[in-house]
Amino acid sequence: MSNPIRKVSKYTIDVVEELKRCSWPGKSELVQSSILVLITCILLAIFVQFADQILQTLIESI
8 A cells, every 4th residue: 555645745746846847927928918817807797797688688578
């Protein structure tokens, strides 16, 4: 039977090694991506609200 503490330890070491190999975005790329995500979320919320109002009006008219 394998030692579970060793498995967790090996997994943690592997994760740390893999994270060191990752290429992390620069500050400007991070800011641009964050702004894009924020704008996309706002547009999606507006669309869902608009669709909800239309469907609510259609259901109430039936």
